[in-house]
Amino acid sequence: MTQRFSFSLHAKDGAARAGLISTPRGEIRTPAFMPVGTAATVKAMMPESVAATGADILLGNTYHLMLRPGAERIDRLGGLHKFMNWDKPILTDSGGFQVMSLADLRKLTEEGVAFRSHVDGSKHMLTPERSMEIQRLLGSDIVMAFDECPALPAEESVVAESMRLSMRWAQRSRDAFGDRPGHALFGIMQGGVTRALREESAVALKAIGFEGYAVGGLAVGEGQEAMFGVLDYAPGMLPEDRPRYLMGVGKPDDIVGAVKRGIDMMDCVLPSRSGRTGQAWTRRGQVNIKNARHADDPRPLDEQCTCPACRNYSRAYLHHVFRSGEIISSMLLTWHNLHYYQDLMQGLRDAISAGEFNAFEADFHAQRAAGDIEPL
Ligand SMILES: [Zn+2]
Numbered sequence: 001m002t003q004r005f006s007f008s009l010h011a012k013d014g015a016a017r018a019g020l021i022s023t024p025r026g027e028i029r030t031p032a033f034m035p036v037g038t039a040a041t042v043k044a045m046m047p048e049s050v051a052a053t054g055a056d057i058l059l060g061n062t063y064h065l066m067l068r069p070g071a072e073r074i075d076r077l078g079g080l081h082k083f084m085n086w087d088k089p090i091l092t093d094s095g096g097f098q099v100m101s102l103a104d105l106r107k108l109t110e111e112g113v114a115f116r117s118h119v120d121g122s123k124h125m126l127t128p129e130r131s132m133e134i135q136r137l138l139g140s141d142i143v144m145a146f147d148e149c150p151a152l153p154a155e156e157s158v159v160a161e162s163m164r165l166s167m168r169w170a171q172r173s174r175d176a177f178g179d180r181p182g183h184a185l186f187g188i189m190q191g192g193v194t195r196a197l198r199e200e201s202a203v204a205l206k207a208i209g210f211e212g213y214a215v216g217g218l219a220v221g222e223g224q225e226a227m228f229g230v231l232d233y234a235p236g237m238l239p240e241d242r243p244r245y246l247m248g249v250g251k252p253d254d255i256v257g258a259v260k261r262g263i264d265m266m267d268c269v270l271p272s273r274s275g276r277t278g279q280a281w282t283r284r285g286q287v288n289i290k291n292a293r294h295a296d297d298p299r300p301l302d303e304q305c306t307c308p309a310c311r312n313y314s315r316a317y318l319h320h321v322f323r324s325g326e327i328i329s330s331m332l333l334t335w336h337n338l339h340y341y342q343d344l345m346q347g348l349r350d351a352i353s354a355g356e357f358n359a360f361e362a363d364f365h366a367q368r369a370a371g372d373i374e375p376l
Contacts, residue, residue, distance in 0.1 A: 005141075005184040005211055007243045011353045015235065015262040018352040021243055023141050024182040025081070025089045028056040030243060031259045031352075033345045034091060034267035035338055039064050040074075040084040043272055044330040045338070047086040053307070053335065054342030057089040057142075059267045062134050063098035066124070067117045071137040079139030091142035091267070093247070094131045094173075094188075097149055097216075108148065110165070128172035140183070144214065145173035147188045152222040159192035159217075166190045166216075167204040174208050184211035186245060192217055193226050195233060202237035213238040214245040215263070219254075228257050235262035252281060252344055256364055259348050260357065271341045275334030278322045282340060285368045289333065293375045294319040307339035308332065 007030075009019040021028040035042045035050055037058045042050050050058060060080055065071060077083050080090055096113070100106060103115035103124075112127030131146040147166040150158055170187050177185045187210035191197030205213060215234050218227045227249075235244050245265040246258050255266055271281060280287040282302045289301075297315040305311075309318065309332035321329040344364075351360035 003182055005182055007212070007241065009241070011355075013352045013355050013357040014260065016260050016348070016352045016357045017262060017264055018349045019243070019264060021089075023089050023184070025087065025141050026056065028089055028265075029345075029349060030264040031255075031345055031348050032056060032265045033255065033341045034059045034265065035272060035341075036061070036267055036269045037084065037086070037090075038269070039068070040080060042334075042338075044276060044327075044334040045272070047084060049335060050086070050338065051088065053338040054346065055088075055338065057091060058086065060090055060092045060138065060140065061098060062092050062095035062131060062138070063102065063126075065092075065138060066095065066126075066134050067119050067122075071134040075137040075139075079137075081139055089141040090139070091245075091265075092135045092138055092140035092144065094144040094146040095126050095134070096131070096147045096169075097247075099126050100148065110168075112146070112169075113148075128169045129176040132173055132176040132178075136180070142184045142186060142212065143177060145170045145185060145187050145210070147190060147216060149190060149217045149220065150192070152192055152217070152220050152226075154192065156192070156194055156197075159190075159194060160197055163190040163192075163197055163201050163217075167201060170205060170210075171208050174210070186210055186212040186214050186243075188214040188216040188247070189234065189238065190217045193222060193230055195230075198230065198234050199237055202234075206239060210242070212243040212245060212265075214247050216247050218246065219248040219250055224254060224257070227254070228261065231258055231261040231263065252341070253365075253368070255341075255344065256348065256361055259352075260361065271337035272334050275332075275337045276330045278329070278333065279337075280318075280333055280340075281337050282372070283364075283367045284370060284372050287372050289315065289318045289322050289329075291319075297376055299373070299376075301336060302340075305336065305339065305343070307336045309336040309339075 011018040019030045105116045107114045128146040135143040187205040189201045191201045243264045246263040278290040294315040300310040
């Protein structure tokens with residue numbers, strides 16, 4: 001196995017790309033969807049089950065892990081891979097986004113963000129240097145530069161100031177990351193929905209130089225149309241030969257639209273979180289398993305799906321265990337949702353490789369428009 005981090009493109013269809021990221025911990029087929037393992041677990045899933053859905057990589061959250069159980073503790077226990085029993089690649093976010101959305105009493109300065117933990121009120125400081133240190137202690141394979149991101153909509157001057165701060169932090173992240181063969185540091189493009197700011201950000205990041213690039217600051221309340229508007233040009237501003245990661249996205253139709261526009265990696269809590277609230281994602285759109293129409297339905301959630309929830313259980317059973325508050329409800333629906341997302345990614349990769357992206361996209365939308373199977 002390779003001892004270096006590398007990315008190779010295998011096929012292009014329009015702007016859509018299929019490729020392979022190689023790391024010492026394994027390969028990541030792109031376009032890739034990364035399940036979110038916030039607190040060193042993808043909720044309701046054993047790690048081997050996450051791998052069985054087809055995931056090549058998962059995401060861990062720096063903010064959560066630094067507060068509980070603590071990065072130094074995870075390091076003492078052998079690193080995040082060993083701690084959570086996941087030996088494939090892990091990407092960690094920088095903590096920048098979550099500290100601004102979750103922490104109490106935040107104070108943002110040029111140095112970084114001082115805050116109090118939402119868990120126990122303890123005082124902390126996150127800076128580019130500390131974020132790099134935490135992600136190194138965790139043993140992350142793909143490390144994200146420390147950045148700041150305003151919620152949209154926001155004044156253009158606010159977005160510009162924030163983006164320039166993030167670019168200064170990107171340089172500090174690069175300097176603090178050091179020389180770590182086999183590990184990658186990704187820079188994060190900011191600039192909201194303003195093309196000139198996105199260009200300025202891309203130029204700044206490319207001058208620093210990263211192993212991959214994220215399009216940040218989207219999926220923060222701007223809506224799909226505005227997001228696709230940015231993705232129509234932003235990926236093309238980044239180096240062709242490096243992976244491009246769209247953070248925090250999304251719904252299945254967001255993913256298809258993002259891949260169409262040249263995105264290689266995505267992550268979202270949606271499939272796992274939905275699985276715990278009785279929502280299933282299928283080829284035919286969203287199914288609410290709580291609905292009384294499923295109570296007597298012996299058919300699987302999706303007869304074409306090969307996940308354990310669809311192979312071995314009926315809609316009636318899934319309805320019953322959800323209504324009864326049984327733990328297996330979260331386990332089965334999360335498994336199905338993650339399996340569906342990975343099936344979707346495999347379909348996208350195959351379609352791009354075959355030069356049939358447009359046909360795949362048309363079929364994807366046609367099946368969703370047809371809706372769920374008729375009630376019995
Ligand atoms: Zn299924």
